[in-house]
Structures are given as C-alpha cells and as structure tokens.
Amino acid sequence: MSLILSRRDMDFLLFEWLDVEGLLTRPRYAEHDRETLNAVLDLAQQLAEDLFAPHNKMADANEPRMLADGAVAMPAATKTALDALSASGLLAASQSTDVGGMQLPFVVDKAAFAWLQAASAGISGYALLTMAAANLLIEHGSAEQIERYAKPLLQGRFFGTMCLSEPQAGSSLGDIRTRAERDGQGAFRLFGSKMWISGGEHSLSESIVHLVLARIDGAPAGVKGLSLFIVPRDLPTAEGGSERNDVTLAGLNHKMGQRGTVNTLLNFGEGQSRPGGESGAVAYLVGREGAGLSAMFTMMNEARISVGASAAALGYTGYLHSLDYARQRPQGRPAGAKDATSPQVPIIRHADVKRMLLAQKAYAEGALALNFYCARLVDDLRTGPEAESAAVSGLLDLLTPIAKSWPSQFCLEANALAIQVLGGYGYTRDFNVEQFYRDNRLNPIHEGAHGIQAIDLLGRKVVIGQGAAFEEFQRRVARSCKQARALGGEESEHASAVETLLAAVVETTAVLHAADDPELTLANASQYLEAFGHLTIGWIWLEQLIAAHGKVGDFYDGKRAAARYFRLWELPRTGPMLALLSSLDRTTLDLEPAWL
Numbered sequence: 011m012s013l014i015l016s017r018r019d020m021d022f023l024l025f026e027w028l029d030v031e032g033l034l035t036r037p038r039y040a041e042h043d044r045e046t047l048n049a050v051l052d053l054a055q056q057l058a059e060d061l062f063a064p065h066n067k068m069a070d071a072n073e074p075r076m077l078a079d080g081a082v083a084m085p086a087a088t089k090t091a092l093d094a095l096s097a098s099g100l101l102a103a104s105q106s107t108d109v110g111g112m113q114l115p116f117v118v119d120k121a122a123f124a125w126l127q128a129a130s131a132g133i134s135g136y137a138l139l140t141m142a143a144a145n146l147l148i149e150h151g152s153a154e155q156i157e158r159y160a161k162p163l164l165q166g167r168f169f170g171t172m173c174l175s176e177p178q179a180g181s182s183l184g185d186i187r188t189r190a191e192r193d194g195q196g197a198f199r200l201f202g203s204k205m206w207i208s209g210g211e212h213s214l215s216e217s218i219v220h221l222v223l224a225r226i227d228g229a230p231a232g233v234k235g236l237s238l239f240i241v242p243r244d245l246p247t248a249e250g251g252s253e254r255n256d257v258t259l260a261g262l263n264h265k266m267g268q269r270g271t272v273n274t275l276l277n278f279g280e281g282q283s284r285p286g287g288e289s290g291a292v293a294y295l296v297g298r299e300g301a302g303l304s305a306m307f308t309m310m311n312e313a314r315i316s317v318g319a320s321a322a323a324l325g326y327t328g329y330l331h332s333l334d335y336a337r338q339r340p341q342g343r344p345a346g347a348k349d350a351t352s353p354q355v356p357i358i359r360h361a362d363v364k365r366m367l368l369a370q371k372a373y374a375e376g377a378l379a380l381n382f383y384c385a386r387l388v389d390d391l392r393t394g395p396e397a398e399s400a401a402v403s404g405l406l407d408l409l410t411p412i413a414k415s416w417p418s419q420f421c422l423e424a425n426a427l428a429i430q431v432l433g434g435y436g437y438t439r440d441f442n443v444e445q446f447y448r449d450n451r452l453n454p455i456h457e458g459a460h461g462i463q464a465i466d467l468l469g470r471k472v473v474i475g476q477g478a479a480f481e482e483f484q485r486r487v488a489r490s491c492k493q494a495r496a497l498g499g500e501e502s503e504h505a506s507a508v509e510t511l512l513a514a515v516v517e518t519t520a521v522l523h524a525a526d527d528p529e530l531t532l533a534n535a536s537q538y539l540e541a542f543g544h545l546t547i548g549w550i551w552l553e554q555l556i557a558a559h560g561k562v563g564d565f566y567d568g569k570r571a572a573a574r575y576f577r578l579w580e581l582p583r584t585g586p587m588l589a590l591l592s593s594l595d596r597t598t599l600d601l602e603p604a605w606l
C-alpha cells in the first residue's frame with residue numbers, strides 16, 4: 011500500500027463520483043480513454059514513489075544555500091526529480107496540443123500532480139509555480155510571449171516565479187513600490203525589491219521567468235496602478251549567447267518547512283549584474299497597463315487551488331503514515347482487559363486512536379475531493395456548455411478561498427493528529443509526520459493569508475453579482491440534498507444536516523451584510539470562512555455518500571464512516587460559530603491594542 015496517496019480513493023473520486031470518463035465525449039478530450047488517463051496517473055505515482063518521496067526528507071535537511079557568487083546550491087536529487095517530471099510531459103498535461111500539451115482533463119492533471127505534492131511539497135513547488143506562470147502567459151500574453159516563454163516553461167526548460175510580495179506589501183498589494191520605467195523602445199526597466207519569492211534563483215532549469223507586479227511611473231496609487239511584467243533572468247546577446255538581466259539575489263529566507271523550495275529576496279535594477287553598469291531589469295509588459303493584478307489573479311487563483319490541493323495532499327499522506335504506524339505499534343490492552351500478561355494490542359484497536367485516524371480521513375479525503383471538484387469545474391469552464399459558463403465561473407470563484415483555506419486549516423490539524431498517533435516518535439525527525447506538519451504550516455500563510463481569504467469570501471464572493479455565485483452554490487447543494495433524500499437512510503440524514511447548516515449560513519450572511527458597516531461585517535470573517543468551509547465539506551461528503559450508495563466492501567464502509575463522523579462530530583461545531591456571527595459580536599472589533 012502506498013503511503014503517499016490512495017489510488018483506490020483517487021479512482022473513486024475521479025471515476026465513480028466526478029464522472030471523468032463522461033468528460034471524454036467532449037471534443038477537446040476525444041483522443042483520451044480510461045487507459046490513457048490511468049497511464050498518466052500511474053506515471054505520476056511512479057515519479058512520486060521513485061524520485062520525489064525518497065528525497066523529501068533529505069531536501070528538508072539540506073536546505074538551499076547561497077554561495078559567494080550568488081548562486082544557490084541544493085541537493086542534486088531535486089534536479090533529478092524535476093528533470094524527470096519535465097521529461098514526462100506532465101507539466102503540460104492539460105494544455106492544448108498547439109502549445110505542446112496533451113489536452114488531458116484538468117481534473118486528471120491535478121490528480122496526477124497531487125501525487126507529487128504529497129510525495130514532496132518542497133520539490134514539487136517549482137513545478138506548481140512553473141505551470142501557473144505558463145497558464146498566465148497563455149491567457150494574457152502575446153503570441154510572441156507564449157512562444158518565447160510559455161512553451162519553454164511547459165517543457166520545463168525554464169521555471170517560473172510569481173513576484174508580488176515586498177517587505178512592506180504582503181497582504182496589501184496596493185502598497186507595492188517596485189517601479190517600471192519606459193525604456194523608449196517598447197520595453198521597461200524595473201527597480202525595486204521583492205520579498206519571499208519562491209524559486210527566485212537556482213540552477214534547476216536553463217533560465218527563470220519572473221512574473222512581476224510593478225507600478226509604471228505616473229500610474230495611480232493602489233492596485234489600479236499595478237501592471238504585470240515578464241522579467242527573464244537571462245537575456246539573449248547579439249552573439250547568440252545569454253547574459254544576466256539586472257536581477258540580484260539579495261538573500262535566502264530560512265523556513266520552518268517546504269525547505270526543498272528555495273525562497274529568496276530579489277533586487278531588481280541594482281545595476282550590479284549587467285555589464286557596463288547599465289541599470290534597470292529589462293521587463294516586458296503582459297496585457298494592458300494597469301491591469302496587472304487582474305492578470306496576476308489567473309496565476310494566484312490557480313496557485314490558491316493548488317495550495318489547497320497541497321494542504322490536502324499533506325494531510326492525506328500524514329493520515330496514511332499514521333494509519334500504517336497504528337496498525338503496527340503494539341501498546342496497551344483493551345479498556346476492559348484484566349490479564350496484565352496478555353499480549354499488547356496494536357494501537358489502532360483503541361477508540362481514541364481510531365478517532366484521530368477517522369478525523370484525519372474525514373479532513374483529508376474531504377479536502378482532496380473539494381479540490382478535485384474545483385478542478386472539474388475548470389474542465390466545465392473550458393469545455394462545457396457556453397450557457398453555463400458564467401455560473402460555473404462564479405461558483406469556482408466562490409469556492410476558491412474555501413478550497414485554499416479549509417484544507418490549509420483542517421489538513422494541518424490532520425497532520426497534528428498524525429503526530430499524536432505516533433506519540434513520542436511522531437515528535438522526532440526519525441519519522442516523517444513532523445515534516446508534513448511543518449510543510450503544511452505554510453499553507454494558511456502564503457497565497458493570501460487565512461484572514462485575507464476570509465474577507466474575500468464574506469466581503470466579495472458571497473455578494474458579487476447580487477449573490478449570483480452564492481445562489482449557484484445553494485442550487486447545487488439543494489440538488490444533492492434532493493438526490494440524497496430519495497435514497498433515504500444515512501444519505502437522507504446527512505442531507506438534513508447539510509440543509510439546516512445551509513439555511514443558517516444564508517441567514518448569517520444576510521445579517522452580516524445588513525449591518526451596513528464593513529468593519530463590523532468583516533470583523534469575524536475567519537469564523538465565517540470556517541463555518542462556510544464546514545458546510546462545503548459537509549456537502550462534498552454528501553456527494554461522496556451518494557456515489558458510494560449501495561456499494562459494498564471496506565472501502566465504501568470507510569467512506570460512510572468518515573461521512574458519518576463529519577456529520578455527527580464536525581457539522582454541529584458550526585452552530586455556535588454562526589450564532590456568534592449573527593449576534594454581530596464586537597469583542598475583537600472594540601478591543602483596544604493597549605489592552606493586549
């Protein structure tokens with residue numbers, strides 16, 4: 011049994027629940043059949059087992075180092091794994107054939123990639139950024155930019171970065187200061203510092219393509235003044251070689267987890283790296299001036315869903331590792347056992363350990379399923395009926411902060427439970443689970459911190475377009491509940507719990523927005539995100555229950571047990587949260603900083 015992910019569960023989610031085979035009737039996917047999809051999933055699993063998982067610990071222990079010449083040293087195994095991934099063609103799996111892709115369904119692409127995310131969050135981080143950078147350029151770049159940058163990214167010859175954050179501008183992107191000057195020949199020169207840039211310098215690929223948000227001189231303050239630029243690390247010379255652009259590695263950040271991915275502070279336009287001292291990093295505008303943030307959102311939204319998938323994958327692998335341990339670790343006897351000389355039982359026999367395993371299963375399988383659901387929406391957006399695309403796109407937008415944040419919170423909790431299952435051993439570096447926790451701890455922070463996602467959900471996503479996306483969500487939940495009711499039994503009970511919670515979330519949303527005071531409405535947004543997330547995962551578990559209906563065997567019984575756990579142990583937690591929200595509690599809002 012693989013301890014990375016469960017292929018059995020993946021097959022259930024993709025083929026028994028999300029009807030991915032049904033997608034293959036659409037012209038874009040006509041070249042594929044179940045066998046080709048299986049082959050891609052097999053390939054990803056193989057790469058994960060052979061080249062990613064075995065080096066995960068080593069890449070963590072040997073974090074990247076900055077050398078005197080500004081280069082970055084890291085273990086050779088990282089390059090070996092990423093070279094193999096590039097050679098496999100998986101970086102372009104869901105892309106069109108005209109850019110070198112395989113036109114696989116997006117959901118299969120994301121399922122394949124989840125193997126690598128679970129096997130090594132640190133090593134797979136470069137690929138995540140590279141795929142997202144290529145997507146952004148394909149959507150917003152010119153034909154020439156696609157040719158020069160997106161295609162090499164998809165081949166893995168170049169790797170990508172996203173350069174938004176600055177020391178003074180993390181959550182608040184409107185405060186970005188990096189400047190762009192026109193160079194008089196249609197391009198720009200950039201000056202400024204970017205903080206926290208993952209994959210900002212390395213020798214894993216031929217070159218690096220930085221996608222940078224900057225403010226063109228004279229542009230308005232705030233996010234409306236931001237434009238998006240390609241800043242290649244290397245520029246071609248007239249002689250056919252290449253020289254360094256004016257991008258300098260100022261230092262590395264030393265992280266708690268995900269140490270396989272180098273994290274950098276980059277300076278643009280210091281004039282140190284270009285021959286002749288000519289300064290300013292050569293940059294090419296992508297899309298329209300002033301439309302940088304909305305273009306960057308293509309990359310950020312993809313990255314947010316990928317971050318959620320990474321959190322789910324880490325939660326999942328932690329669950330499987332602790333499950334494996336619990337089956338083997340003898341300790342203690344059943345509560346009623348009288349004979350002190352009887353053999354110890356494996357800890358999986360103790361109810362409290364089973365609780366910790368079942369909670370992990372409910373969190374991790376629920377989170378991965380939600381991320382696959384979102385990826386399936388991307389397929390519907392690309393290839394589904396035109397008439398439904400506005401509804402699908404709105405729903406995807408609404409679900410994005412949840413798909414990013416709920417796994418980041420609850421699969422981190424799953425990793426904490428995995429450590430607990432291993433007891434003292436879990437707290438040591440001799441086992442893997444402590445690393446999963448550290449790796450996962452990043453996910454509520456980057457790509458929009460947890461609190462920012464909460465404000466996005468409550469402040470924008472549920473009300474945008476007069477609440478159209480929220481209504482689509484309600485329609486879909488109601489449809490699942492109706493289906494479940496027709497099945498009766500546990501499915502019907504689960505539907506009732508989800509319906510009750512949905513009604514409470516709808517009511518709380520109305521109360522919060524009726525306050526007509528943005529500060530008060532958003533004061534407790536994180537609680538709202540958690541409650542909405544639980545509703546969403548409760549619905550996703552209902553969907554899985556329906557897909558498992560009438561099927562027999564341990565696998566399906568396990569699905570039913572996890573759904574039951576979520577209904578009986580998790581959903582009731584949301585009642586007090588929603589009551590607190592509806593009371594428009596001002597405890598945090600009125601708190602004076604001096605009182606802390």
Ligand SMILES: Cc1cc2nc3c(=O)[nH]c(=O)nc-3n(C[C@H](O)[C@H](O)[C@H](O)COP(=O)(O)OP(=O)(O)OC[C@H]3O[C@@H](n4cnc5c(N)ncnc54)[C@H](O)[C@@H]3O)c2cc1C
Binds near residue numbers: 173177182207209452
């Ligand atoms: C390992 C790592 C990798 C990263 N990779 C990249 C990358 O590749 N590219 C990139 O551009 N960035 C990257 N980041 C940056 C990351 O996106 C930021 O750290 C994140 O956006 C938060 O910004 P900050 O660290 O400045 O924290 P702050 O913005 O200072 O936030 C600190 C706290 O205050 C809260 N807060 C801030 N503003 C508000 C508000 N208005 N309302 C309520 N709460 C608020 C936040 O939720 C958070 O809890 C990375 C970060 C890390 C740690």
